[in-house]
Amino acid sequence: MPEKSPTTDAELLPRVAIAVREAGAVLRERFGEVVRHRTRDELTGALAANDDAALDVLRPLLTGLRPDARWVQDELAGGALPAGEWWVVDPAEGNVNHLRGLPGWAVTATLVRDNRPVLTAVHVPLAGETYTALAGAGAHLDGRPLRVSDTEDLELALVATSQARPDEDDEVVRRVGSSITAMLRDALVVRTSVPATLHLLDVAAGRVDAFWQFAGARADLLPGALLVTEAGGRVSDASGRPWTPASDGFLAAAPGVHAAAVATLSR
Structure with a gap:
């Protein structure tokens, strides 16, 4: 039998986590040597190649989960979004680090509803960690609850x-x-x-x-x-x-x- 489509945000979140992990695996395979570039155009092309490789995995998976949700096309854009559901995705967050052979990069996917984030999944491939949060239901690292520090000074x-x-x-x-x-x-x-x-x-x-x-x-x-x-x-x-x-x-x-x-x- 085909897998049942998620109908609630709580059911959707684990599937989003799978999507960012699969995209992260693609970027992990591309990671290693420093990618050399001499011009801004060469750098832009290398950044876009990473983004496209991850998006080739993310876009069909997330679109299949929420066919009516629109996509934010520019990951560097700011400001409010129109009403409704939007996927706000960074297919290679810290992309420049990836190209330099540095470890600080991740894959993120956030569902925004009427300008409020309702769920998010962030995968850090080199650490093998997946962070998730669901509005009103807490934040977790690989299923373990997260809590901010108790520092007061x-x-x-x-x-x-x-x-x-x-x-x-x-x-x-x-x-x-x-x-x-x-x-x-x-x-x-x-x-x-x-x-x-x-x-x-x-x-x-x-x-x-x-x-x-x-x-x-x-x-x-x-x-x-x-x-x-x-x-x-x-x-x-x-x-x-x-x-x-x-x-x-x-x-x-x-x-x-x-x-x-x-x-x-x-x-």
Whole structure:
């Protein structure tokens, strides 16, 4: 008998997790030597080749699960989406790391309904880990519940940030630089690297206490926003207001350091 199609989000999530694992296996086979490039066009072509290889697996699987859900075509796009269901997918999150032979990359798929993420699956192939979250039902790592840290003092906190995209405008660059300087003064240790999603996995798992970013794409932030929220963390913009994909800043933190992180980023 054919497998029954999922009818609820809870039934859908395990199938989405399978899809990101299968796409991750394709990228794992392509990983290894540094991919050389001399021009921006060569780099863009190599990035697109990875994306296409993963999308060739992801798109038919996810479309089969939710035929009426639309697709966000540009993984670097931000802002609100039209009403309805959308797949927000990053087929090679941290793609530039993959091309450089570095380990920080993943595959993500998030179902967004009326601009709210309702489920997400993130697979980290080199670690063999799959993170999942379902709105109202918690966040998990390979079936084990996740919980943010209980750190209550920013001076004891490990915090992280990321560059949202290349070629940011001068105002975003200024804000990023000043925020890193402020956190270097107020937090214990500051990590700076791409991609955003891997930092947010660490916040959800309690390994990192806070993550912030200015600007940013939906595909970078929506999976981690749901994972951190479902793991008991707080998600806002950099000023402490409710975050949406249209916000110009993002902060995800353990409850005990969220207010202090807002104060630091607001200086």
